[in-house]
Amino acid sequence: MNRFAPFRSLRRLAASSEASWSKQMSFASPESDFVAASLSSPSTTTATTRALSAWSGQLTFASAESDFTQSNMMKEMSSSRSLSTSSSSSLGQMWSQTLSFASPESDFTTSWFQTTESPRLPQTFAEALMEEKRAVVVTTAASPHKIVHVNAAWEGLCGYSRSEALDRTLSLIQGPDTNSQLASSTVQKVLSQQQTHDAYLINYAKDGRRFINHLSMGLLSLEGENNFMVGVLEEVQAEDVPLRMVSY
Known part of the structure; x- marks a missing residue:
């Protein structure tokens, strides 16, 4: 055949x-x-x-x-x-x-x-203060969103001490490749929708090291008022970023 x-x-x-x-x-x-x-x-x-x-x-x-x-x-x-x-x-x-x-x-x-x-974020200021393993930053909900607390894990990831970070804004860890528009829109969504949101951003440590940051952000309650925002930072590799969120 x-x-x-x-x-x-x-x-x-x-x-x-x-x-x-x-x-x-x-x-x-x-x-x-x-x-x-x-x-x-x-x-x-x-x-x-x-x-x-x-x-x-x-x-x-x-x-x-x-x-x-x-x-x-x-x-x-x-x-x-x-x-x-x-x-x-x-x-x-x-x-x-x-x-x-x-x-x-x-x-x-x-x-x-x-x-x-989405990981569970601290819901109260007290919970944020107790967080040790994950890198946590707390800012005011009101613009310009000044930093009022960072934990040791955040210091280790970003390279800034607590005293260096307090009263500064998150622009402290932004740089040339940071999508500042995405960072700003994520903050606005958290505030307007009263919900947790996350984003993948390029951020920079104090020594200039560039890293991909998975940022999860939500509102934080103190004495019954959502006066603060909390962010949990996690360094990830490029291949770990979901395709639907590749906009950093």
């Missing part, structure tokens, strides 16, 4: 499918051609192809939002015996259902994933 025969058969099948598909194109609109086209013959239809076909038939093209969130593609594909379900696909479905499409920022900074990943 000619060892190239299977490849020739596949090429003939592909050419036949392309010719059949191209003949169906009306060029009236991309939408009509996309949802109406049949890309494979009944004899070669697979479970995956049927699922994709069913999905494309549901597209309304009214908006990306309606098609993405209302499509039953995942349900039909996951029900196929040829496709296995996994915890990751379930997480993907849960995440997609949290998307509001109001803005990229809202979906990719306050999504279900991030709210489960």
Whole structure:
């Protein structure tokens, strides 16, 4: 048997499918051609192809939002015996259902994933004072957000002593590559939304060492009033930064 025969058969099948598909194109609109086209013959239809076909038939093209969130593609594909379900696909479905499409920022900074990943921050000034393992800085909630407390872990990470940091602002650890706009917007989100937010920033230690900082920030209560903000700093490697948050 000619060892190239299977490849020739596949090429003939592909050419036949392309010719059949191209003949169906009306060029009236991309939408009509996309949802109406049949890309494979009944004899070669697979479970995956049927699922994709069913999905494309549901597209309304009214908006990306309606098609993405209302499509039953995942349900039909996951029900196929040829496709296995996994915890990751379930997480993907849960995440997609949290998307509001109001803005990229809202979906990719306050999504279900991030709210489960964010570490718990100190809730009171007393808790912040007791924090030892993580690098903690406390600032006033009112602008210009002066530093009122740092712990030993923060001193070790940033290189400044407590006396050097007090009454200064977080610009103390900013430098040429710091995204100051992102830092400022994170602070404003914490204040306006009364919620914890995090960001990845380039910061600088006293000796000029440049490091990637995972900053988690929230409000801090003292005597029942949210008069302060707390930040927890963690040095990370570039490969540890989630793709959705690569903006440092």
